Amino acid sequence: MLPAVVIAALMVSLPALAQGPDRPLAALSCGGCHGVGSAGQGPIAPLAGRPKAELVAAMTAFRRDERPGTIMGRIARGYTDAEIDAIAADLAARR
Amino acid sequence: MTTRRTFIGFIALLPLPWQAVAADDDVAAAIREATGGREPVDGGITLTLPARAENGGQVPVTVAVESPQTEALFVTAIHLVATRNPTPGIASFALTPAVARAEVTTRIRLAEDQQVIAIAELSDGTLRRAVAAARVTVGGCIS
Amino acid sequence: MSGLATPRVRIPRTVRAGEAFEVRTLMEHPMETGLRQDGGRTVARNMLARLAITVEGKPVFEAAFRNGTAANPFHVVHLRLSRTADLVFTWTDEAGRTASTTHRVTVT
Amino acid sequence: MITRRTLGLGAAALIAAPAISRAQAPLRLLVIGGGFGGASAARFARDSYPDVQVTLIEPRTRFVTCPYGNLVLAGTKQLDAITFGYDAVRARGVTVIHDLASGIDPVAKSVRLAGGQALGYDRLILSPGIALRWGAIEGYDEAAAGLLPHAWVPGDGGQTALLRRQLEAMEDGGVVGIAIPPNPFRCPPGPYERISMIASYLKKAKPRSKILALDAKEAFSKQGLFQDAWNALYPGMIEWVPGNRDGKIVKVDARERVLETEFGEKHRVAVANVIPPQSAARIAIDAGLANASGWVEVDPVTFEAKAAPGIHVIGDANTAPPMPKSGFIANSTSRQAVASAIALARGAAPPADASYFNTCYSHVGDEYGISVVGIFRPGPAGFVETPNSGGVSPRGNLPDQRRLEAIYADAWYKSITDYMFGA
Numbered sequence: 183m184l185p186a187v188v189i190a191a192l193m194v195s196l197p198a199l200a201q202g203p204d205r206p207l208a209a210l211s212c213g214g215c216h217g218v219g220s221a222g223q224g225p226i227a228p229l230a231g232r233p234k235a236e237l238v239a240a241m242t243a244f245r246r247d248e249r250p251g252t253i254m255g256r257i258a259r260g261y262t263d264a265e266i267d268a269i270a271a272d273l274a275a276r277r
Numbered sequence: 278m279t280t281r282r283t284f285i286g287f288i289a290l291l292p293l294p295w296q297a298v299a300a301d302d303d304v305a306a307a308i309r310e311a312t313g314g315r316e317p318v319d320g321g322i323t324l325t326l327p328a329r330a331e332n333g334g335q336v337p338v339t340v341a342v343e344s345p346q347t348e349a350l351f352v353t354a355i356h357l358v359a360t361r362n363p364t365p366g367i368a369s370f371a372l373t374p375a376v377a378r379a380e381v382t383t384r385i386r387l388a389e390d391q392q393v394i395a396i397a398e399l400s401d402g403t404l405r406r407a408v409a410a411a412r413v414t415v416g417g418c419i420s
Numbered sequence: 421m422s423g424l425a426t427p428r429v430r431i432p433r434t435v436r437a438g439e440a441f442e443v444r445t446l447m448e449h450p451m452e453t454g455l456r457q458d459g460g461r462t463v464a465r466n467m468l469a470r471l472a473i474t475v476e477g478k479p480v481f482e483a484a485f486r487n488g489t490a491a492n493p494f495h496v497v498h499l500r501l502s503r504t505a506d507l508v509f510t511w512t513d514e515a516g517r518t519a520s521t522t523h524r525v526t527v528t
Numbered sequence: 529m530i531t532r533r534t535l536g537l538g539a540a541a542l543i544a545a546p547a548i549s550r551a552q553a554p555l556r557l558l559v560i561g562g563g564f565g566g567a568s569a570a571r572f573a574r575d576s577y578p579d580v581q582v583t584l585i586e587p588r589t590r591f592v593t594c595p596y597g598n599l600v601l602a603g604t605k606q607l608d609a610i611t612f613g614y615d616a617v618r619a620r621g622v623t624v625i626h627d628l629a630s631g632i633d634p635v636a637k638s639v640r641l642a643g644g645q646a647l648g649y650d651r652l653i654l655s656p657g658i659a660l661r662w663g664a665i666e667g668y669d670e671a672a673a674g675l676l677p678h679a680w681v682p683g684d685g686g687q688t689a690l691l692r693r694q695l696e697a698m699e700d701g702g703v704v705g706i707a708i709p710p711n712p713f714r715c716p717p718g719p720y721e722r723i724s725m726i727a728s729y730l731k732k733a734k735p736r737s738k739i740l741a742l743d744a745k746e747a748f749s750k751q752g753l754f755q756d757a758w759n760a761l762y763p764g765m766i767e768w769v770p771g772n773r774d775g776k777i778v779k780v781d782a783r784e785r786v787l788e789t790e791f792g793e794k795h796r797v798a799v800a801n802v803i804p805p806q807s808a809a810r811i812a813i814d815a816g817l818a819n820a821s822g823w824v825e826v827d828p829v830t831f832e833a834k835a836a837p838g839i840h841v842i843g844d845a846n847t848a849p850p851m852p853k854s855g856f857i858a859n860s861t862s863r864q865a866v867a868s869a870i871a872l873a874r875g876a877a878p879p880a881d882a883s884y885f886n887t888c889y890s891h892v893g894d895e896y897g898i899s900v901v902g903i904f905r906p907g908p909a910g911f912v913e914t915p916n917s918g919g920v921s922p923r924g925n926l927p928d929q930r931r932l933e934a935i936y937a938d939a940w941y942k943s944i945t946d947y948m949f950g951a
Contacts, residue, residue, distance in 0.1 A: 203572075207879060334491065368489045369483070372481060
């Protein structure tokens with residue numbers, strides 16, 4: 183077992199490793215409906231771990247009203263291509 | 278003394294050029310005509326309206342003029358003008374010394390973000406002006 | 421629509437001589453400017469022209485309305501009286517129809 | 529990377545120089561308020577910054593959500609289904625203190641607790657919610673709320689339960705009066721969802737009854753959609769009186785259940801729900817953070833109170849138009865506030881390109897839901913709604929859309945409460 187002072191030292195050295203969320207905060211808003219971690223919630227589709235290209239294509243189609251939906255069209259039109267790309271990349275990297 | 282006749286006459290004589298399209302120049306021209314070409318001074322008058330109106334159809338506004346409201350010196354008129362409505366005229370009010378405070382609150386229409394101008398005329402012939410900006414919001418959960 | 425709506429006035433029944441008291445008025449009226457479109461058609465102009473408050477027949481406050489006055493015109497003013505009087509509130513529309521209400525304010 | 533050498537240095541520093549070790553101690557993030565803003569902030573901080581010490585102060589051991597309270601009034605949900613504890617928050621590594629934060633010393637960076645304790649912090653997230661402005665409506669004080677419930681600040685759920693009991697006890701044919709405040713107030717569509725949910729109960733249980741909604745305003749959130757639904761689902765049952773037709777309530781007689789309007793009309797009703805004007809919660813006002821209208825103005829990037837940088841104010845206590853006072857906005861903005869707080873504490877820049885997200889669902893009837901969406905960003909003078917995005921559900925006879933939005937509303941509630949209070 184490590185002595186307490188060593189544990190404290192471990193904690194001290196952690197900031198260098200954990201500078202915060204290395205991900206777009208906007209991606210976390212999806213979880214408000216798509217479940218914690220966007221892992222899906224009941225009838226709402228899981229997003230985490232799906233291919234990035236699929237997520238980008240879906241958002242693009244929602245934005246153009248080319249994919250039926252209730253609220254996703256209204257949401258997709260609020261984000262730029264670059265933001266959608268970053269959000270999709272983040273979600274694709276989650277499991 | 279203000280008689281009923283002079284009063285009605287006053288209202289009838291209010292100029293109506295503000296019915297023209299409210300381009301900035303037209304608003305300025307309308308104000309010049311309303312003020313008889315005299316230059317109003319800023320100060321001694323406050324115009325209060327919400328910085329952001331949730332409903333442009335019903336925007337509360339208050340004009341308050343510093344005035345003793347005595348027979349010797351009182352506010353005779355307050356005009357409200359919108360700068361970016363389809364027509365700039367909002368309302369004109371005629372006051373007498375029986376109005377204890379030279380202050381009027383009403384609700385106005387604002388078609389979009391714009392400035393509202395209040396002009397007050399005192400019984401000594403001086404004119405005062407106040408300008409306030411309002412943003413009209415249709416957004417958030419209000420729509 | 422023939423007549424105008426019934427006006428509403430909130431005013432104290434008794435006041436002190438010479439002291440300011442608040443008067444609130446509300447008049448239901450669409451204040452159609454003739455500029456509004458509804459379903460592709462222009463809604464006809466239908467505006468109140470004026471509100472007048474008189475004390476014993478003498479005008480003390482008047483409002484002349486133009487397009488920027490909101491529907492259901494609402495006003496707050498502060499008046500004062502030296503003796504008990506009847507205050508008459510009269511709204512007149514652009515067709516000349518009127519609605520009126522009288523309130524006695526007792527000066528103590 | 530942790531090497532033996534850095535470990536040794538750290539240990540040596542701790543032993544040799546306590547002053548330095550204090551400077552390098554874990555960053556202390558203190559969160560006041562365990563609701564949608566505070567509980568979300570605590571979770572995000574815990575998930576994203578394992579090295580930050582997160583403490584949450586919340587007087588209640590059980591949190592009753594405002595969202596879905598109207599379904600309790602409808603009788604389709606029970607209070608325990610919208611009540612949550614803090615065990616999972618604690619299990620995640622958040623220190624939860626059940627006490628009332630009674631004061632803030634922004635200079636000493638310390639929060640006073642009603643229990644007498646004082647807690648130091650490096651950065652403070654303040655999410656205290658709202659206070660009801662007792663007396664803003666003449667005669668409506670805490671005692672009157674025991675007769676005419678507000679059911680707007682759930683507390684222990686007692687107010688919601690009281691209003692439900694009164695609705696159950698009312699005779700068929702009674703009039704339910706609802707007094708609705710001027711803007712701004714918590715949950716703009718909430719009163720109208722409430723009208724809808726009470727109507728759905730009355731339609732089934734007391735079909736001759738009526739609802740008289742007396743509003744200080746002339747327009748409201750999702751108005752067209754609500755009124756379409758009222759006409760379709762509850763014809764003739766709901767009368768909504770706007771402020772410019774004398775809907776504003778200025779006085780109540782709690783014993784007689786009389787609601788009196790600005791122009792003196794007295795409405796005597798069988799059950800009265802009075803939602804009074806509101807302000808930021810008391811601690812924000814006492815700390816001098818609020819403006820003259822009683823709300824806290826904040827920086828649109830960091831959510832620091834303009835009156836006290838270093839205190840990040842989120843949730844309904846701040847004023848951030850055109851963003852609504854909603855649970856989802858509290859949740860969404862909590863992450864930017866926490867990330868900004870921690871970045872600033874470390875001398876770094878707050879996250880750039882912030883965006884804030886809101887979806888407010890309202891239940892209007894059985895399998896009938898509507899929504900408003902908004903995406904907001906910091907602007908030069910406050911917050912800006914993203915053009916050509918968001919907005920309300922389409923109008924018209926769209927039963928599939930309404931049914932799906934009701935189902936998705938339930939999924940939203942489950943998702944967001946799982947995030948705050950779930951394992």
